[in-house]
Amino acid sequence: MYKVEAVGVKVAIIAESFLPHINGVTNSILRTLDHLALRGHEAVVIAPAGSLANEFTGKAVPKRYRGFRVITVPSVPLPKYPEVRLSTASSQKLRRILLREQVDLVHLASPFLLGWSALRAAGELGLPTVAVYQTEVPTYAARYKFPWLADRLWEHVRAIHTAADLTLAPSSFSMAQLDGLGINNLKLLRRGVDTALFSxxxxxxxxxxxxxxxxxxxxxxxxxxxxxxxxxxxxxxxxxxxxxxxxxxxxxxxxxxxxxxxxxxxxxxxxxxxxxxxxxxxxxxxxxxxxxxxxxxxxxxxxxxxxxxxxxxxxxxxxxxxxxxxxxxxxxxxxxxxxxxxxxxxxxxxxxxxxxxxxxxVQGKTWEKIGDELLEHYRSVRLHRAAHRARF
Structure with missing residues (x-):
C-alpha cells in the first residue's frame, strides 16, 4: 500500500520523448504526471525542444501539462526520423535547471542522451535518481543498419543504470537483460491499462x-x-x-x-x-x-x-x-x-x-495501482539517500 508522504515532493521528469510525439515512453510519462497530480505532488518536465516547423504549425512541445511546467532544451532531429528529437543539452545546463526548480528527485524516463546529462547533473547535486528502462536502444542499431554500434550502446546503458540509485524494469525479460549487464539496483514495475477506454x-x-x-x-x-x-x-x-x-x-x-x-x-x-x-x-x-x-x-x-x-x-x-x-x-x-x-x-x-x-x-492492472508503486519507489530511494547522507 502507498504510504503518503508528510509533504508533497517535487519530481523532475527527464523525458527523452514528449508531446506532441506519441509513443510508449510519452504515454508512460503522461500517466506518471497524472498520478503525481492526483496524489498532490509537484513535477517539472524537461524534454527536447521540437522543430521550428512544429512551432509555426501549432505542433510544438506544450508549455504545461496538468499544470506542471514543461522546460525544453536544445535538440536535433534523428536522421530519417525527424519526429524523434535528440537532446544536445549539457550536464551543466541540466544542473542549472534542477537547481532553479528545487526538485527533490529526478525521474529518468527511458534515459539515453538527455537522461545521461541529467544523471550526471543530479549526481553533482546529490539528488536521488530513479531510471525507468523502457527502450532497448542497442538492438535498434542492427535494424537501422549500424550493427557495429550495438556493443558501445550496451556499455552506455550499463553506465546509466549502474549510476542511477534505482532502475525500474517493466518485464522479467528486461530484468534478466539488465542483471546480465551487472546492474543490481533493479526492481520490477509493470504497466497499467485503462479498461474503461479499452473495452x-x-x-x-x-x-x-x-x-x-x-x-x-x-x-x-x-x-x-x-x-x-x-x-x-x-x-x-x-x-x-x-x-x-x-x-x-x-x-x-x-x-x-x-x-x-x-x-x-x-x-x-x-x-x-x-x-x-x-x-x-x-x-x-x-x-x-x-x-x-x-x-x-x-x-x-x-x-x-x-x-x-x-x-x-x-x-x-x-x-x-x-x-x-x-x-x-x-x-x-x-x-x-x-x-x-x-x-x-x-x-x-x-x-x-x-x-x-x-x-x-488484465483485470485489476490499473494505472492508479502502478502509480502508487512508483511513488513507493520514490519514497524508498529518498529515504536511502537521506540515510546515506546522515552516515557521512
Missing amino acids: PCRRSEAFRRAVAPSGERLIGYVGRLSADKQVGDLRALSELPGARLVVVGSGPMERELRTLMPKAHFTGFLSGSRLAEIMASLDVFVHPGESETFCQTIQEAMASRVPVVAVGRGGPLDLVDSSRTGWLYEPGQLDDLAYRVNDLVFDGGKREAFAAAAMDS
Missing part, C-alpha cells in the same frame, strides 16, 4: 463492414511504422484467405509498407476513443517487434477482449500466456506467425475462449 463494448460493426465487406476476420497491428517494430513481417499475413490485415499507426516506413502490403487497410495514427474502437473491432491482434521491453498495445488488445499473437521475446513473454490468452511464435519464423494467426482466425471456438481469458488476465 469490448466499443466494438464497431460499421467499421468491420467497411473494412471487411465479405465478412473477413480482422487481424490488427497498432504501433509505430518503423524498422524496430518489424512491421514488414506482417506481409506473411497480408493475403491470408478469409482475413484482412488492419495496420494502425504512422512512421517513416508507412509508404514502403503500403507498397509491401497493398491489400492491408492502413488507418494512419489513431488515439483515444477512435483507437479503442478499432482495437475492439479486431478478431486477432498481432505484434512482431522483437525489441519490446513491455508492449502496452498487447494489454490494450486484451482489455478489448482480443486474443494476441506476438513474438516470443521481450515483454510479450510476460503478457501472453501461450495457448490460453494467445500464441507466442518463434522470433524470425514468419511461417510460425502465419500458422498461429490462422489457428485463431479459422477456429471460432478457440478464438472466443482465448479472447475471454485475455480480457480476464
Whole structure:
C-alpha cells in the first residue's frame, strides 16, 4: 500500500520523448504526471525542444501539462526520423535547471542522451535518481543498419543504470537483460491499462463492414511504422484467405509498407476513443517487434477482449500466456506467425475462449495501482539517500 508522504515532493521528469510525439515512453510519462497530480505532488518536465516547423504549425512541445511546467532544451532531429528529437543539452545546463526548480528527485524516463546529462547533473547535486528502462536502444542499431554500434550502446546503458540509485524494469525479460549487464539496483514495475477506454463494448460493426465487406476476420497491428517494430513481417499475413490485415499507426516506413502490403487497410495514427474502437473491432491482434521491453498495445488488445499473437521475446513473454490468452511464435519464423494467426482466425471456438481469458488476465492492472508503486519507489530511494547522507 502507498504510504503518503508528510509533504508533497517535487519530481523532475527527464523525458527523452514528449508531446506532441506519441509513443510508449510519452504515454508512460503522461500517466506518471497524472498520478503525481492526483496524489498532490509537484513535477517539472524537461524534454527536447521540437522543430521550428512544429512551432509555426501549432505542433510544438506544450508549455504545461496538468499544470506542471514543461522546460525544453536544445535538440536535433534523428536522421530519417525527424519526429524523434535528440537532446544536445549539457550536464551543466541540466544542473542549472534542477537547481532553479528545487526538485527533490529526478525521474529518468527511458534515459539515453538527455537522461545521461541529467544523471550526471543530479549526481553533482546529490539528488536521488530513479531510471525507468523502457527502450532497448542497442538492438535498434542492427535494424537501422549500424550493427557495429550495438556493443558501445550496451556499455552506455550499463553506465546509466549502474549510476542511477534505482532502475525500474517493466518485464522479467528486461530484468534478466539488465542483471546480465551487472546492474543490481533493479526492481520490477509493470504497466497499467485503462479498461474503461479499452473495452469490448466499443466494438464497431460499421467499421468491420467497411473494412471487411465479405465478412473477413480482422487481424490488427497498432504501433509505430518503423524498422524496430518489424512491421514488414506482417506481409506473411497480408493475403491470408478469409482475413484482412488492419495496420494502425504512422512512421517513416508507412509508404514502403503500403507498397509491401497493398491489400492491408492502413488507418494512419489513431488515439483515444477512435483507437479503442478499432482495437475492439479486431478478431486477432498481432505484434512482431522483437525489441519490446513491455508492449502496452498487447494489454490494450486484451482489455478489448482480443486474443494476441506476438513474438516470443521481450515483454510479450510476460503478457501472453501461450495457448490460453494467445500464441507466442518463434522470433524470425514468419511461417510460425502465419500458422498461429490462422489457428485463431479459422477456429471460432478457440478464438472466443482465448479472447475471454485475455480480457480476464488484465483485470485489476490499473494505472492508479502502478502509480502508487512508483511513488513507493520514490519514497524508498529518498529515504536511502537521506540515510546515506546522515552516515557521512
